Amino acid sequence: MPSIFSRIVSGELPAYKVAEDEHHLAFLDITPLVEGHTLVIPKKEVDYIFDLPPAELAALHHFAQRVAKGVKAAVTCRRIGVAVIGLEVPHAHIHLIPMNNVSDMNFANPKIKVAEARMKELAAAIGAQVPGADGGAVAPLDTKGSRETEETNNPAAAAAPAQDSSLGQLQQLTKGLYFMSESDAPLEAVSFPAPSSMNDEALAKLAGQPTDAKVEKQELTYFLRNHTADKGVLGDPALANRFKALQMYLKQELEDVQVYRFGSGPQVPVLALGKTEDGKLAGFKTVLTET
Structure with missing residues (x-):
């Protein structure tokens, strides 16, 4: 047997x-x-x-x-x-x-x-x-846990100024990834100083959109659901694994991660953002095509 x-x-x-x-x-x-x-x-x-x-x-x-x-x-x-x-x-x-x-x-x-x-x-x-x-x-990947382990093993590291490496890690994770809708658009890592208020107007400014643009929120897992599925739109389990790794990093390393869609198409700019340890915003941007 x-x-x-x-x-x-x-x-x-x-x-x-x-x-x-x-x-x-x-x-x-x-x-x-x-x-x-x-x-x-x-x-x-x-x-x-x-x-x-x-x-x-x-x-x-x-x-x-x-x-x-x-x-x-x-x-x-x-x-x-x-x-x-x-x-x-x-x-x-x-x-x-x-x-x-x-x-x-x-x-x-x-x-x-x-x-x-x-x-x-x-x-x-x-x-x-x-x-x-x-x-x-x-x-x-430079994660919260790995930094804590390094600080435990190397007290000098804990005393050193904190280094924001979120953007570099996100660049590594998003490199070569495309979001598939009615057309394909690359994922691009982003980092911003956090605005004083996370209202729709401030978010639209971050996205380079008119301040009166319609803003729709989505949960990250829902937004990426077709790209993280093994038999999803990508048709490639290895690529799906890369999207899963990106999703895991965002959920573990950033706080209050949220996806924001701007406008009503046919080109819909998207920001996926969360808060870093030092209070910045980081994540990725892409564009959906919806006709």
Whole structure:
């Protein structure tokens, strides 16, 4: 009988996949020790990892290294712990576990429950950060959690002036992304000083629109729903994962994120904005075409 992991490989069972190549697959553990706990497997079913031929064992670890870089870039932690147990499922696999303390690697710890929506966000964020097969580096996202970890480990960092890197991170996340409506328009990262009042007139000025322009608000998840769906308008799960990663960053790193639509078409300017830690506004802009 095929192992549960082989059934995931064949598509018989679903999984929160984060990376895949011809011979390997990585996906989130559905009973994780911590958020971001990822399993890396060879697609070929082999019970004991050290029964793999040397070249295949080396290739599995090379793939795991790439995935670990993605996990480290997407999940706040000090290190990525590595474990091979081999008793739970008769299919060789490597555990990649984001860790801040040695105790995070204790498999006797109670497993945590992570909501489905959060698992999808994590899978997308990790997948978007996994380097290519050539080993090209992916810059880790600068998140609130990563800054807090750095300040804990490096008191000098806490004493240094805060650096607003939201715009740079958003530029990285939006690069090459297009919003599809009746025409395609690029997403462009933006940052503004916060106006004294977030009324419609102030928002219209930020968007470069007449101050009496009609302003319609939408929730971010609703606005991006067709672009984050695996079988949505993009027709490309990898692109959908990039939109999921952008959505996750905005919701985690900014406060009071809201989408604003201006005017009634056929060209509808859009701003997606939230507040940064230092009180600025950041997000992205694009244009919808509605006829």
